[in-house]
Amino acid sequence: MNAPLRGDVRHVAKNMRVDLRLIADMIAPGARVLDIGCGDGTLIAHLFHTKGCDARGIEIDMAEVTRAIAFGLPVMHGDADTDLAHYAADAFDYVVLSRTLQAVEKPHEVLRQMLRISARAVISFPNFGHWLVRWQLLATGRMPMTPTWDKPWYATPNIHPCTIRDFFALCEAEGYVVERWLAADEAGRRSPWRRSPRLANLFGEQGLFLLRRG
Amino acid sequence: MLNPLSIAHQHVRFADGMVLDCGARLPSLEVAYRTYGTLNGERTNAVLVCHALTGDQYVAEPHPLTGRPGWWETVVGPGRPIDTDRFFVICANVLGGCMGSTGPRSVRDDDKGDGVALWGTAFPPVTIGDMVRAQQRLITHLGIHRLFAVVGGSMGGMQALQWAASYPERVFAAVPVAAAAYHSAQNIAFHEVGRQAIFADPDWQGGRYWQTGRVPARGLAVARMAAHITYLSEQALTRKFGRRQRGAENAAPQSGGGGGVGLGMFDEIFEVESYLRHQGSTFVRRFDANSYLTITRAMDYFDLAQDHDGDLASAFRNARTRFCLVSFSSDWLFPTAESRAVARALNRAGANVSFVEIESDKGHDAFLLDEPGFHRTLAGFLAGCAEHAGLA
Numbered sequence: 001m002n003a004p005l006r007g008d009v010r011h012v013a014k015n016m017r018v019d020l021r022l023i024a025d026m027i028a029p030g031a032r033v034l035d036i037g038c039g040d041g042t043l044i045a046h047l048f049h050t051k052g053c054d055a056r057g058i059e060i061d062m063a064e065v066t067r068a069i070a071f072g073l074p075v076m077h078g079d080a081d082t083d084l085a086h087y088a089a090d091a092f093d094y095v096v097l098s099r100t101l102q103a104v105e106k107p108h109e110v111l112r113q114m115l116r117i118s119a120r121a122v123i124s125f126p127n128f129g130h131w132l133v134r135w136q137l138l139a140t141g142r143m144p145m146t147p148t149w150d151k152p153w154y155a156t157p158n159i160h161p162c163t164i165r166d167f168f169a170l171c172e173a174e175g176y177v178v179e180r181w182l183a184a185d186e187a188g189r190r191s192p193w194r195r196s197p198r199l200a201n202l203f204g205e206q207g208l209f210l211l212r213r214g
Numbered sequence: 215m216l217n218p219l220s221i222a223h224q225h226v227r228f229a230d231g232m233v234l235d236c237g238a239r240l241p242s243l244e245v246a247y248r249t250y251g252t253l254n255g256e257r258t259n260a261v262l263v264c265h266a267l268t269g270d271q272y273v274a275e276p277h278p279l280t281g282r283p284g285w286w287e288t289v290v291g292p293g294r295p296i297d298t299d300r301f302f303v304i305c306a307n308v309l310g311g312c313m314g315s316t317g318p319r320s321v322r323d324d325d326k327g328d329g330v331a332l333w334g335t336a337f338p339p340v341t342i343g344d345m346v347r348a349q350q351r352l353i354t355h356l357g358i359h360r361l362f363a364v365v366g367g368s369m370g371g372m373q374a375l376q377w378a379a380s381y382p383e384r385v386f387a388a389v390p391v392a393a394a395a396y397h398s399a400q401n402i403a404f405h406e407v408g409r410q411a412i413f414a415d416p417d418w419q420g421g422r423y424w425q426t427g428r429v430p431a432r433g434l435a436v437a438r439m440a441a442h443i444t445y446l447s448e449q450a451l452t453r454k455f456g457r458r459q460r461g462a463e464n465a466a467p468q469s470g471g472g473g474g475v476g477l478g479m480f481d482e483i484f485e486v487e488s489y490l491r492h493q494g495s496t497f498v499r500r501f502d503a504n505s506y507l508t509i510t511r512a513m514d515y516f517d518l519a520q521d522h523d524g525d526l527a528s529a530f531r532n533a534r535t536r537f538c539l540v541s542f543s544s545d546w547l548f549p550t551a552e553s554r555a556v557a558r559a560l561n562r563a564g565a566n567v568s569f570v571e572i573e574s575d576k577g578h579d580a581f582l583l584d585e586p587g588f589h590r591t592l593a594g595f596l597a598g599c600a601e602h603a604g605l606a
Contacts, residue, residue, distance in 0.1 A: 054566075056566060056567075062570065062571060062573065065569075065570045066570050066572070066587050066590065066591055069538065069568045069570055069591045069594050069595050069598075070590040070591055070593070070594030070595075071594055071598070072594050072595065072597045072598020072599070072601060073568075073598060074536065074566050074567065074568045074598070075568055075570075076539075076557055076561075076567050076568055076569035076570070077554075077569050077570055077571060078557075078569070083558070083561075086558035086559075086561045086562055087561045087562065087564075088561075088562055088563075088564055091561075091564050
């Protein structure tokens with residue numbers, strides 16, 4: 001059983017999404033981590049194998065949960081909107097929410113729970129402020145369709161799109177400290193607009209934030 | 215079929231007995247068990263499999279009474295999810311059982327015993343906690359301090375939870391399958407129907423049927439039939455039997471058509487009936503009615519939260535055990551919501567939990583059947599735990 005497990009983990013780690021690498025870079029070795037919406041567990045496998053983290057996951061898609069557990073990863077079926085309330089305060093050092101915030105029912109409540117059960121939160125989301133999105137809406141008067149926002153309005157699971165500047169505003173309103181942030185393109189390569197949220201909001205396809213309680 | 219009492223089961227006897235949760239003391243304790251695979255030098259690769267209500271210790275070998283394959287041969291064996299090439303697998307007949315462990319069919323050995331009479335209904339009530347305590351005696355006797363894993367379905371899952379709550383430092387991983395932290399009112403109700411069926415059989419004779427040799431076969435068979443329905447699902451029954459009737463000669467008399475052929479009241483008309491009757495009649499040949507009463511009661515009493523001031527999370531406070539909870543989508547006896555409630559309590563306690571619901575139309579029995587998703591999950595979870603435990 002061990003040999004195929006390790007082989008599989010190496011396989012997924014090699015093909016890990018670049019934005020997951022950026023997230024992993026924000027997490028200290030040996031930390032207790034909860035990855036919300038962990039999919040097949042690629043990130044938690046990476047954090048365990050390369051950083052010795054106690055990494056666990058929650059995933060809503062049952063097929064992904066089965067796959068993750070079959071890889072030997074501690075993943076439970078659950079929902080960001082309803083399951084975070086069942087964790088003890090400060091149960092983790094980091095909670096990760098990767099490209100899921102826009103799809104939950106109550107994003108601000110999910111954030112609140114994340115920073116209750118963990119000292120720090122790592123959040124990535126697709127940026128609705130990207131120039132192509134703005135241009136398409138302006139020029140065609142129709143909901144934008146881009147590589148990031150790739151489903152028609154009636155079929156998208158993304159019910160709460162936001163922009164990078166929106167997210168800064170929410171953090172301020174809720175009293176969260178932005179320890180680090182960056183914008184990246186769809187593939188997860190860093191964008192160079194580190195100093196200007198306005199430029200990042202125009203040219204970044206996704207935002208990545210490391211928050212802590214204020 | 216052999217006489218059940220004529221079989222010698224592998225067992226260990228603890229002459230100092232055991233005090234039960236009810237306060238009664240068993241003067242001596244016998245635990246019948248089977249093992250598979252080899253215990254490693256460090257004694258760290260032991261997996262305890264806990265059986266369900268009507269299961270026994272013959273997990274992965276032919277049953278000595280029925281000759282049928284072991285009840286979990288698809289799960290336990292070389293190259294199976296619980297791989298006996300890798301793990302040392304132990305399964306014990308539960309306390310109160312009828313396959314060699316101390317129970318109602320044992321010779322009564324307290325001061326009211328005469329050395330001949332059996333315990334029968336005088337056997338004190340036992341709990342899931344008592345069963346686990348008896349297993350713990352066995353594990354210690356085998357020289358094992360920490361079990362690598364405790365795995366069980368249904369009542370076996372209750373035992374896995376109880377193990378993690380009672381002996382957290384002795385369980386590295388626990389896999390409660392199709393289980394719950396308490397027995398629900400509906401489940402108690404079904405058990406009560408079964409018990410009443412046994413009581414209503416004149417051959418039960420107040421539980422002293424061993425004196426006459428006439429066993430309450432009809433009552434126990436009805437109990438088994440009622441229980442068996444709860445182990446299945448409507449989809450599974452429909453898929454397997456539908457409304458099909460037995461045999462071509464018994465084919466359905468169509469309304470207005472050729473007379474009353476097959477319109478009997480007392481025959482087995484539908485296939486599902488003969489299936490249930492078969493389940494009932496084979497069961498009584500291998501199981502003891504008083505054991506059935508004792509063990510169903512033990513399940514009914516089970517409420518892990520109640521033992522911890524109503525807070526299930528506190529049963530697992532500071533648990534280092536890694537948990538994997540598995541439920542099945544069509545199981546209405548131990549529905550997914552019950553496993554989810556356990557998972558959430560474990561989250562509150564800060565435990566390491568995996569939890570998945572396997573899609574299946576086979577009802578509660580799915581844990582015993584060929585469910586590749588479940589088997590992949592179990593194998594993967596154990597492999598991951600083995601890595602964390604440093605097992606080669």
